[in-house]
Amino acid sequence: MAEDATRIATEARDRVRFEEEALALADQVYRVARHLSNSREDAEELVQETYARAFRSWRSYTPGTNLRAWLLRILTNLNIDRGRRSQRAPQTQALEANDYYLYDKLSADSDGGQPADEERVVERLSQDDIVTALATVPHDFRDVIVLVDIGDFSYQDAAQILDIPIGTVMSRLHRGRRILKRELADSVLEDAT
């Protein structure tokens, strides 16, 4: 009986610790969710579902492993299950630019062709430009960009979260960044006309 009581107390303590650690990561989880979703409402719902599932299945988390990646794995699976991904970004052939396309476009038409300060050149892009451009990147590429470039996950973590080989993470990242630059360059050119 006393052993049972100890076991229950230990489990309760472990669970509370798990919940607190998970909640401390909520900002980061939301940040990723926001860019995988079409709207703020979708993102909020997705984060709530993720936490509800995480709290229910906390025993399957191994303490000491990467909790943020574990939560994001739940989130990306839920996102795929709900079919939210198929509602947007029709799989048209996305246009890629070469690596310096965006720089060339942004620096070419500023300050009458004078060499521009590179740190200033990026500031010609507005928050809206970036959010909109990111949303138009096809989801396979966007998932990887959001995890690695915005969520700060390693290639290895992104591969685990998305359940794809690390080589695929790298190739999608490479192409995805080029697509993003192309979209950004196009949005800036549209603003200028």
Next chain:
Amino acid sequence: MTDAAKDPCAHCEEMMQPYLDHILTEAEVIEAEAHLDECDWCRRRYRFEESLRVYVRQVVTEPMPDALKQKLAALRIPLN
């Protein structure tokens, strides 16, 4: 003649994203940095690419609504 010797800037462009991702080998890092030191054209592009990454990360950060934080806390399973 190696590719790098033929067109060092094209070679530098290939190394740029991996360099920013910190996945180049030590020898490649030395090679990339040596070229960036001597080539203004590539150095400008490097500075831009680096700023772009920082900028994208900063700009797309949207704070989580407080109401959502409270909803998440409410999802915790009560202790019996």
